[in-house]
Amino acid sequence: MAVSSTLPRQSLAPRATLVAAGLALVLGVAALAGARYGLLLMIGLGFGITLEALRFGFAGPWRAMILRREPGGFIAQLIAIGLAAAVSIPLIAGNPGELVGAHAPVGFAMIGGAFVFGIAMQVVLGCGSGTLVNAGSGNPVGALALPFFAIGSFAGAWHIDWWTGLGTAPVVTLDGLFGVAGGLAATFAGLAAVAGIALWKAAPGKRAVPRRLLFAALAVAGLAVLNLVVSGQPWGVVYGLGLWAAKGAQALGADFSGSAFWSNPVQLERLSQSVLTDVTSLTNIGIIAGAFAVVLWRSGLGAGAPRLPARAWIAVVVSGLVLGYSSRLAFGCNVGALFSGISTGSLHGWAWFAAAFLGSVLGVKARPLLGLEERARP
Amino acid sequence: MTRRFVVILLLAAGAVGLGFDLAASEPPNPFTAPPAFALGSGLSAGGAHCASPAGG
Numbered sequence: 001m002a003v004s005s006t007l008p009r010q011s012l013a014p015r016a017t018l019v020a021a022g023l024a025l026v027l028g029v030a031a032l033a034g035a036r037y038g039l040l041l042m043i044g045l046g047f048g049i050t051l052e053a054l055r056f057g058f059a060g061p062w063r064a065m066i067l068r069r070e071p072g073g074f075i076a077q078l079i080a081i082g083l084a085a086a087v088s089i090p091l092i093a094g095n096p097g098e099l100v101g102a103h104a105p106v107g108f109a110m111i112g113g114a115f116v117f118g119i120a121m122q123v124v125l126g127c128g129s130g131t132l133v134n135a136g137s138g139n140p141v142g143a144l145a146l147p148f149f150a151i152g153s154f155a156g157a158w159h160i161d162w163w164t165g166l167g168t169a170p171v172v173t174l175d176g177l178f179g180v181a182g183g184l185a186a187t188f189a190g191l192a193a194v195a196g197i198a199l200w201k202a203a204p205g206k207r208a209v210p211r212r213l214l215f216a217a218l219a220v221a222g223l224a225v226l227n228l229v230v231s232g233q234p235w236g237v238v239y240g241l242g243l244w245a246a247k248g249a250q251a252l253g254a255d256f257s258g259s260a261f262w263s264n265p266v267q268l269e270r271l272s273q274s275v276l277t278d279v280t281s282l283t284n285i286g287i288i289a290g291a292f293a294v295v296l297w298r299s300g301l302g303a304g305a306p307r308l309p310a311r312a313w314i315a316v317v318v319s320g321l322v323l324g325y326s327s328r329l330a331f332g333c334n335v336g337a338l339f340s341g342i343s344t345g346s347l348h349g350w351a352w353f354a355a356a357f358l359g360s361v362l363g364v365k366a367r368p369l370l371g372l373e374e375r376a377r378p
Numbered sequence: 379m380t381r382r383f384v385v386i387l388l389l390a391a392g393a394v395g396l397g398f399d400l401a402a403s404e405p406p407n408p409f410t411a412p413p414a415f416a417l418g419s420g421l422s423a424g425g426a427h428c429a430s431p432a433g434g
Contacts, residue, residue: 034411097422102429135388138381143388164431232416232423239428247399270426274403275396277411279425288392292385301382328428336428346429 018293025289033276039230040279044286045293046223047235051133052291056080056216058127058334062360070206071198076213077339078191078198083221084343085187088228092344093180101344102234104331106351107168113156113329114337114352118359120319120326121334123367128237128333131323132284136291140305141372144313145320146241152324153242154249158259163329172347183345190350191342224343231279234340237287238327240280243270312371330356 022045030038050056061073092099104110121127124145126134131149134142175183199207227235246262250271256262262271275281295301327333330352332341338356341349367373413419 031408033406034408035414036412036416037406039414091417095417098416098419100423100427102427104429104431136385138385138388140379140381140384143384146388160431229417230415231425232419232421233425233427234429236428239426243426244395247402248395251398251402266426272404274406275399276406280427285392288388292389295381295385301380301385303381305379305381305384331431332428341429348429 015297018296022289022293029276029282033274036230037276037282040227040282041286043223043227043230044283045290046226046286047129047220047283048133048136048287048290048292049294050216050219050223050290051129051287052137052294054212054216054219056213056220057130057133058338059121059125059130059360062357063122063125063364065198065201066361066364068206069201069203071195071202072206072209073213074198075195075209076217078195079209079214080217080220080224081339081343082188082191083218084224084339085184085191085345087221087225088234088343089175089184089187089345090180091225091228093175099228099232100234101173101346102236102332102336102340102349103171103173103344103346104337104341104348105164105168105171106348107164108166109163109329110168110331110348111351111355113163113326113331114355115359116322116326117330117333118356118361119363119366120322120359121356122360122363123319123370123372124316124323125367125372128241128323128327128335129287130334131320132237132287133291136288137295138292138301138303141308141316144316145323147245148317148320149324150241150245152321152326153238153328154245154324155321156325156328157239157242157246157261160328161260173345174347175345187342187345194353221343224339227279227283228344233279234336234344235283236280236332236336236340237284238280238324238333238336240275240278240282240284241324242328243278243281244275246271247275309371315370315372 026038026042029041064070065074092101124141126142131142131145135146174186178186224235270278331337331348337349337352341352412421416423
């Protein structure tokens, strides 16, 4: 990303304008809504730039692991989660109230939701953060999936009480079970065990983790901790998307009294306030804008869109809805449940991981059948 | 169709959505906003997250 001194003057001017625009956006939100919200937008921009510029993702590396037994990107995710956990778990334990973890209960709907999410994220090759990055970079599959992801998230939250009523265990955290040091040790041991299995299953000569992904893991972990320190809660994606759709429904005159979730006083307050004061909305906007900035920086907007059959576009719409709906039942996507759940000690993050990975094995098989194979993105 | 077209469409939708949101919501007030950092603020975390069953 460094600007070489040999770059022609005409390519420096747009890039300087891009940096200035990013700073102006952050300062504008800080001035309009408050310093915390400006910082959160900046963190979101950091996520978007890191994910797009260093090609760090979740759905792609899982696909690479399943289809080609290439564990590099998959292990980079585990490293990022471990680094974030090393700081987040003790920080939350030492500052209860000010900071909260992504702690949610394991349940039938939670596990089923994660499994279905795993299928859908391989169909569109975009998870929670991946769909935002893909949309921001001008990928029409991501851009089409995004609004339906939001609608699905809104609907999933509407029904979440019914689904959790099917059977849900109490919330369990590893630090709650074993203490802070024991919980951290258990988290590291779990991550190391998964990494060990991935390396054991790797194709010959494919075990290395590319250096760019190690940098990305470090950056993502640092940004996730910063997100926690600034907002008081871990990095998330899905809630913000559902809120956007809920605001749209509210504008159309929807009556939320039939939903225990959306008629909750906490939600009514969120609905009455701007998305510029909502934590996950701001980081989501930042991720889209950050990915957009990277594509502009690389002058990559001229690339053509993939030619896909009609059934592929229908599959994208349906998968977008399913991604949103299932991730609410699963108490998060790859970010809110997998990354933030595990890195803040929640057992549900591990259950999500196992169920979504199994779903992904089916999803990679479904993708070519639905006509989406032309635009594979590692 | 190029990525440029997709991005223009997305930015236009985002701008309209944000404009509508600002018009329909309580105006943000930086003077009543929480401190820049939750850590050390002494305040309970008040944001909504997807891991919370009630979202709060």
